[in-house]
Amino acid sequence: MFKFSRDGVSVLTILDTRRAKKSGLFPVKVQVVFRRKQKYYSTGKELSKEEWERLLKAKSRLLTEIRSDIESSFSTIKQQVNELIQKGEFSIEALNIKLGRQIKDMNLHSAFYLKMKELKDNEQASTYLNYQSALKSLENFGGTYIPLERITVDWLKHCERYWLSEGKSYSSISIYFRALKCILNRAIRDGFLKESSFPFGKNRYEIPEGCGRKLALTLPEIKKIMSYQDGTKTVEEFRDLWVFSYLCNGINFMDLLFLQYSNIVDGEICFVRSKTSRTTKHNKEIHATITPEMWRIIHKWGNPQLTPQTYIFKYAKGTENAFERIRLVRRIVTKCNRRLKKIALSMGIAQLTTYTARHSFATVLKRAGAKTSYISESLGHSNLAVTENYLAYFEKEERIRNAQLLTEFNL
Numbered sequence: 001m002f003k004f005s006r007d008g009v010s011v012l013t014i015l016d017t018r019r020a021k022k023s024g025l026f027p028v029k030v031q032v033v034f035r036r037k038q039k040y041y042s043t044g045k046e047l048s049k050e051e052w053e054r055l056l057k058a059k060s061r062l063l064t065e066i067r068s069d070i071e072s073s074f075s076t077i078k079q080q081v082n083e084l085i086q087k088g089e090f091s092i093e094a095l096n097i098k099l100g101r102q103i104k105d106m107n108l109h110s111a112f113y114l115k116m117k118e119l120k121d122n123e124q125a126s127t128y129l130n131y132q133s134a135l136k137s138l139e140n141f142g143g144t145y146i147p148l149e150r151i152t153v154d155w156l157k158h159c160e161r162y163w164l165s166e167g168k169s170y171s172s173i174s175i176y177f178r179a180l181k182c183i184l185n186r187a188i189r190d191g192f193l194k195e196s197s198f199p200f201g202k203n204r205y206e207i208p209e210g211c212g213r214k215l216a217l218t219l220p221e222i223k224k225i226m227s228y229q230d231g232t233k234t235v236e237e238f239r240d241l242w243v244f245s246y247l248c249n250g251i252n253f254m255d256l257l258f259l260q261y262s263n264i265v266d267g268e269i270c271f272v273r274s275k276t277s278r279t280t281k282h283n284k285e286i287h288a289t290i291t292p293e294m295w296r297i298i299h300k301w302g303n304p305q306l307t308p309q310t311y312i313f314k315y316a317k318g319t320e321n322a323f324e325r326i327r328l329v330r331r332i333v334t335k336c337n338r339r340l341k342k343i344a345l346s347m348g349i350a351q352l353t354t355y356t357a358r359h360s361f362a363t364v365l366k367r368a369g370a371k372t373s374y375i376s377e378s379l380g381h382s383n384l385a386v387t388e389n390y391l392a393y394f395e396k397e398e399r400i401r402n403a404q405l406l407t408e409f410n411l
Helices: 049-054 060-084 091-099 108-121 125-142 153-165 171-190 221-225 233-247 292-301 323-347 355-367 372-379 383-388 392-405
Strands: 003-006 011-017 026-034 037-047 268-272 286-287
Touching: 003 026, 003 060, 011 037, 011 060, 026 049, 026 060, 026 091, 026 268, 037 049, 037 060, 037 091, 037 153, 049 233, 060 091, 108 125, 108 171, 125 153, 125 323, 153 171, 221 233, 221 323, 221 355, 233 323, 233 355, 323 355, 355 372, 372 383
Parallel strands: none
Antiparallel strands: 003 011, 011 026, 026 037, 268 286
């Protein structure tokens, strides 16, 4: 009677004649077909085969009201299907959640979708996208239907090897598996998975940690970057953004692009990292002294100060929601990294990205003798262990120097 089809998903109303009710009538249902799988949703209406045949053209008051109710049920499901297709997120599990149906078959996709829906509702865009990437990578390895019980220690080891063969770093693998660990913990809490089936932990599968890479630059390299010129305004602009990030305690671009003039207090930029603002009870305010070079960059590329709420830089409008903020930051970071790559190639620097600024800030201070506790506070880290991971390559450099001292006979 009512039909809709789009992108491989079909929605239609049917009279389910497989089994009659006690009344002798058959239930009217909305059928959703996707990838050869069928799902039926009740409309709460029952009809005989004869009534169903004449329902579309019926003029009696009773059948007209029934037809209207069936159309309403169909339209509700059609709308939810359409929304999911537009977002590229359609699955039967996702539709069940949208419609408020309880999921009896909790698999990896439906478990992830429940968590992602919660993150989306809370506008935790960055975490949402991390979970989305994790799910995509897990399904690339294990297929689109993965029962939770299938995820064993051996399964995780095979998955790790597969990702490494695909060129993924241990840092990415760590992010994906931490998301999966959270999902499985939730499934245990909600009664969908036995605790004995949990594959993570000591003597089970331990999530690999990303090793310290040489991301930091030396002071001579930073000096060359700060004075680099190629005659183009765009390279100069994004070079200055990188310099500002480096000088401002290695500020992440998510925080940099949304700095307001109200963040300037007594010659310092004071801000709370957006990354940790939701995860810690007592947010650490970071204080970065504004150097003459930073003032120069603000005056050259920044907005005029109209009100305390005016953004320091020109990229944000102030009307962005959480997901639009993420898209804006990614777009600017991509543009910036493209120009930084050009600078790196011309100067013979192996790696130069927006992220290099943060590592360089930490490592330059460490080389100058600053305490790890001070560096940790300046970066806004939750504990020293995070900072020590940033400084891992510095420790390697120090070990090499110390090893050379063992045969430095001319001292």
